[in-house]
Amino acid sequence: MTEHVLRLQGVRKRFGDTEVLGGVDLTVARHEVVALIGASGSGKSTLLRCVSLLEQLDDGRIWLGDLDISDPRVAPDRVRARIGIVFQQFNLFPHLRVIDNVALASRRVLRTPRSQADAAALALLDRVGLADKAQEYPDRLSGGQQQRVAIVRAIATNPELLLLDEITSALDPELVTEVLDLVRQLSAEGTTIVMATHEMAFARDVADRVVFLDGGVIVEEGRSADVFEHPREERTRAFLSRFIGPGGSGSSVA
Amino acid sequence: MRSSSLPISDVEIGRRAYRRTQNTRSVLVSLVSTLVFAVVIWLTVVNTPGWQSVQRSFFDLDTAIAAWPRVIAGLWINIQVLFFASIGVLVLSVVIATVRTLRGPIWFPLRALAAAYTDLFRGLPLIIVLFLVGFGIPGLELFPRNSAQFWGTIALILTYSAYVSEVFRAGIEAVHPSQRLAARSLGLSHGQTMRIVVLPQAVRKVTPALMNDFVAMQKDVGLISVLGVVDAVRAAQIETAANFNFTPYVLAGLLFVLLALPMIRLTDWYTARLRAREQMGTLL
Numbered sequence: 001m002t003e004h005v006l007r008l009q010g011v012r013k014r015f016g017d018t019e020v021l022g023g024v025d026l027t028v029a030r031h032e033v034v035a036l037i038g039a040s041g042s043g044k045s046t047l048l049r050c051v052s053l054l055e056q057l058d059d060g061r062i063w064l065g066d067l068d069i070s071d072p073r074v075a076p077d078r079v080r081a082r083i084g085i086v087f088q089q090f091n092l093f094p095h096l097r098v099i100d101n102v103a104l105a106s107r108r109v110l111r112t113p114r115s116q117a118d119a120a121a122l123a124l125l126d127r128v129g130l131a132d133k134a135q136e137y138p139d140r141l142s143g144g145q146q147q148r149v150a151i152v153r154a155i156a157t158n159p160e161l162l163l164l165d166e167i168t169s170a171l172d173p174e175l176v177t178e179v180l181d182l183v184r185q186l187s188a189e190g191t192t193i194v195m196a197t198h199e200m201a202f203a204r205d206v207a208d209r210v211v212f213l214d215g216g217v218i219v220e221e222g223r224s225a226d227v228f229e230h231p232r233e234e235r236t237r238a239f240l241s242r243f244i245g246p247g248g249s250g251s252s253v254a
Numbered sequence: 255m256r257s258s259s260l261p262i263s264d265v266e267i268g269r270r271a272y273r274r275t276q277n278t279r280s281v282l283v284s285l286v287s288t289l290v291f292a293v294v295i296w297l298t299v300v301n302t303p304g305w306q307s308v309q310r311s312f313f314d315l316d317t318a319i320a321a322w323p324r325v326i327a328g329l330w331i332n333i334q335v336l337f338f339a340s341i342g343v344l345v346l347s348v349v350i351a352t353v354r355t356l357r358g359p360i361w362f363p364l365r366a367l368a369a370a371y372t373d374l375f376r377g378l379p380l381i382i383v384l385f386l387v388g389f390g391i392p393g394l395e396l397f398p399r400n401s402a403q404f405w406g407t408i409a410l411i412l413t414y415s416a417y418v419s420e421v422f423r424a425g426i427e428a429v430h431p432s433q434r435l436a437a438r439s440l441g442l443s444h445g446q447t448m449r450i451v452v453l454p455q456a457v458r459k460v461t462p463a464l465m466n467d468f469v470a471m472q473k474d475v476g477l478i479s480v481l482g483v484v485d486a487v488r489a490a491q492i493e494t495a496a497n498f499n500f501t502p503y504v505l506a507g508l509l510f511v512l513l514a515l516p517m518i519r520l521t522d523w524y525t526a527r528l529r530a531r532e533q534m535g536t537l538l
Binding site for chain 2: 052054076077078080081082083085087089091092093094095104105108109153154157
């Protein structure tokens with residue numbers, strides 16, 4: 001078996017009386033791309049937020065590498081610096097220039113010297129074709145550009161794991177491609193990614209493995225081709241048929 | 255955006271001509287209506303039965319000129335107090351507001367203290383704080399003797415920080431939680447998140463409210479006169495008592511208004527610049 005980057009065991013999360021995650025087991029290998037699919041409210045986002053320690057677990061354990069990050073004695077800031085997360089709404093810092101958004105974590109968390117952090121940030125921006133926007137404020141950028149900056153910000157600290165939380169759901173359809181192309185590029189370079197997505201065609205194309213969540217539990221998981229072509233569970237079939245016509249091949253509904 | 259190098263259609267030329275005449279018309283109308291309004295007010299005031307005596311005792315030019323040196327010297331004291339009090343208020347109120355956002359049991363005493371402080375000093379009338387601090391603290395003989403001006407400044411800082419810290423706290427809470435989430439997800443600590451992400455955005459959000467508080471403080475610096483400081487208000491009082499003429503008060507009042515104007519303009523300019531730089535909305 002390959003080396004594990006992330007392992008979840010019996011993860012439970014409750015908001016008030018509602019159980020959002022009802023015992024999730026999941027293992028993610030290094031260089032693997034895992035797509036979480038499922039209807040709104042199925043627990044995809046909550047799962048990602050639990051992994052990045054933005055939510056406290058109600059039960060279960062999560063390991064990042066060999067470290068049990070669900071142990072309350074583990075300093076959460078250290079863990080979060082090892083995990084990159086990109087949100088649906090970009091969440092760039094509007095009062096900081098693009099370059100400062102990207103270099104912030106390197107400077108303040110990793111304590112990289114400013115000049116070095118800025119040079120690295122600029123190189124990353126250049127890679128995604130946004131070097132000329134480095135001195136702009138985020139609001140001057142299109143949604144797609146902002147989201148690319150957010151992705152670059154998340155990987156600036158070389159995290160072991162990148163979490164993408166429906167990163168194209170807030171974008172206009174014509175801007176989705178540029179963001180997905182960047183994710184495709186990252187996965188080709190071997191970045192370990194867990195993404196919650198509604199982009200079925202993209203998930204099928206890029207993800208090594210697909211996990212279908214419903215009601216806070218994993219209903220089905222497997223190689224993406226298998227899950228999309230031959231779903232074993234009735235609930236998976238029902239869910240997928242809403243995106244893909246019966247018998248038809250996967251077309252994205254953005 | 256319109257570019258003058260492009261050929262303009264006849265329709266657009268017509269529209270522009272129409273807009274120009276409309277503009278001229280509105281300027282003329284507002285000019286005339288302002289004039290008529292002013293004249294009516296003026297005639298009404300001048301024709302009141304007591305106007306002659308009021309004019310003599312409140313708007314006497316000679317008295318104003320005679321009182322000028324003393325009042326302006328007093329105003330300089332007000333400006334000094336205002337300067338140091340503003341700095342003091344900014345520092346103390348940011349500290350108080352930040353302390354009130356601290357989490358964790360170890361901070362409980364500080365948090366409780368900060369809450370009690372804002373409750374107490376928002377409730378206490380400034381004039382009572384001035385008396386307590388201005389006469390009470392020197393009475394302790396704990397500190398080296400300082401001037402009434404010094405303790406007056408301290409009293410102002412104590413009272414206004416209680417208000418301004420609440421303004422800052424409102425600003426901090428107005429920054430969308432997703433900003434904090436994004437900062438923490440990068441691995442920034444609570445303190446770093448506050449300092450680098452939340453506070454700068456909070457300050458921008460509350461700048462107009464802060465302006466209001468500072469203009470309020472600008473006139474309340476006149477209250478330090480109750481401690482015997484010869485500021486503009488006290489100087490006007492002395493001059494008034496000497497001549498049985500209230501003109502020095504009017505003079506001091508005008509000077510306070512003039513003092514406030516640059517501050518108001520400065521803050522307007524500042525907020526406009528921020529708007530232009532960051533655009534409107536989408537502040538997540």
